[in-house]
Amino acid sequence: MSQKPFSLSPDLKRLRDEGYFVQIRGGFLVMRDVPYVDTQKQVRVGTLISSLNMAGDVTQTPDTHVMHFDGDYPCGHNGAPIQQISHQSGPMVLGNGVTAQHSFSSKPEGGYPDYYQKMTTYAAILSGPAAVLKPDANARTFRVPDEEDDSIFNYTETASDRVGIGALTERLTAEKVGIIGLGGTGSYVLDFVAKTPVREIRLFDDDEFLQHNAFRSPGAASIEELREAPKKVDYLKSIYTKMHRGIATHPVALDAGHLHLLEGLTFAFLCIDAGDAKRGIIETLEALKISFVDVGMGLELVDGSLGGILRVTASTPAKRDHVHAGRIPFEGGGKDDVYASNIQVADLNCLNAVLAVIKWKKIKGFYRDLDQEHHCTYTTDGNMLLNGDLT
Known part of the structure; x- marks a missing residue:
């Protein structure tokens, strides 16, 4: 995907500037290398996935507080599942090569004002327990993904992924x-x-x-x-x-x-x-x-x-x-x-x-x-x- 959304959208630019490994895949904003704790009290890394609400190349206010996650269910430092964010679990094929195992729900009063607040809030919930067991565990890896502008569209197609039919749409590619x-x-x-x-x-x-x-x-x-x-x-x-x-x-x-x-x-x-x-x-x-x-x-x-x-x-x-x-x-x-x-x-x-x-x-x-x-x-x-x- 083109670098434009990251240069024109202050929230995406801030995520990149602060070292988060974020990229756009179809109609999703993806944050990789997010540390979390599994049920065996082992520190692992997973991927946070949010739908994107955009006007051209510029992000708008997130349309939902729900977040998807590709990885095992995250736990506290004691290995107990973090129940307060529980939403749905089960394999999900989201499209554009993006998959998830769980979705989370953590809604602040008034919702999230931008994608920086949404992504970093969930990253903190997951990586906080990991930092207790491994002090250097941090989602801020300062690793920048290689971006390939291979979309057939001139701007991001967000409609399919927002309603969960991205995998079906891929059948037409x-x-x-x-x-x-x-x-x-x-x-x-x-x-x-x-x-x-x-x-x-x-x-x-x-x-x-x-x-x-x-x-x-x-x-x-x-x-x-x-x-x-x-x-x-x-x-x-x-x-x-x-x-x-x-x-x-x-x-x-x-x-x-x-x-x-x-x-x-x-x-x-x-x-x-x-x-x-x-x-x-x-x-x-x-x-x-x-x-x-x-x-x-x-x-x-x-x-x-x-x-x-x-x-x-x-x-x-x-x-x-x-x-x-x-x-x-x-x-x-x-x-x-x-x-x-x-x-x-x-x-x-x-x-x-x-x-x-x-x-x-x-x-x-x-x-x-x-x-x-x-x-x-x-x-x-x-x-x-x-x-x-x-x-």
């Missing part, structure tokens, strides 16, 4: 995701995928980002940006590269001359409505053994209101037969559809993208998947959600 088509649904897919720690996001679209696109994509383009008529991939990268470092753009149509650009992907989202353009892409993805999700939207203007169906069809190396049995249309679509001319359906674009991203995360084991459906439809009239092609 090796992913190389392709998003084919950056119209309404594809742009929302990017919005959600860019907030996950996937290693790479490849964007494929040869169209320009024009006025109608602004009304069915996340965020709000300025009139100055629209006047420049940028490529969709470039416009969207300029937004999401502020957060995610792994975005690559390909302003091309995925025809026979460009299908090699799919090589190396681990997953793909097909978000193009022209069915005849999909065949070569899908055949290539299948040949490369790449799992994918294809999305579709069929709208109908009847009696002055819109109705229709959203579709999400998944394909994995273990199940592809349904794709060629009519689930994915390889004909039709394009500019003659009502969807292509009616731009005020950003909510349906977003919902279609949500269903697609949820399915991707289910395939990767992030979400529980009891039915393992490979085809799902949502009908606006009646709010009906149906699953099909189960495994």
